[in-house]
Amino acid sequence: MTPSEQPREKVWDVEALLGDALRPIEPPERLSGRIEDTFTALSAAAATELSDWAEELSEAELSALRDPRNWVRPVVAVSVGGVATGALVLFELRRRGKAEASGLKGLAGGVRDLLP
């Protein structure tokens, strides 16, 4: 081996070696699919979140509801609603009672008509 062939005396073309060693690497196909799926899911989630947000109360509305001075109206509404509901139930019971009574009266009348 001549001295010029000794590895220690070799002149390294480091830049050429780096060019060979550090080649760009093609990403696996599954990665593209994975990233695109993630972005699709994000877009869908963002759309859902926006939709949910639109259905929710605004911060001003929530703040107003936290103020006890504004509780009167809901309490009144609940009370009125309760009374109305009670009235409706009572009315329904009375209506059914009348219907049953008239039904019994009608039945009795019909039976009476059949009797000799």
Next chain:
Amino acid sequence: MSGPKENVEPAEMAPAAKAELDRAFETFYREHLRDVYSYAYYRVGNHHDAEDLTEQAFLQAYRHFDRARRESDGRPLRPWLIRIAHNLASNYYRDRSRRPQTSLENADPIATRHDTEDLVAGREELRQVMANLDALSDDRREALIMRFALGMDNREIARALGRSDGATKVLIHRAIKQLQEEMADDPE
């Protein structure tokens, strides 16, 4: 007070603006997927973590893409994207106390050499250069990855590393010089 440079997350945008942003980002993503993946792979040394890092980099880029476009004044956004990957890779090492594992798994050395002996010698040279690359300081190694794997110029590397152009030129020059010295000292 909201200024023009304030970041507006895509989810908070008006539908038309978001659609335009998504289209621009899709193009940007397709143009730079290989860059980010290559950078990530040479930083972490395995495909699994490189995929995670690439995905995270693009997710983070998407969140700030609108602002980055406005602030770029027409300059390429690749250095900004690689900087995101760079920061993520730094966190990756900090969190897991890992060191990069450079690999020749994907380096198909020197396709123009057909002689088997030359091919083996070529692989050995590549193994040497990769081993010495691994021994460089982080900033020198990263600058060389950006230069050779991604083909970035000094200005782009400077922006990605947050350095001046001059400092980056010196960094790369010293990195190559150090590699040459290490290779010359290598007993192989």
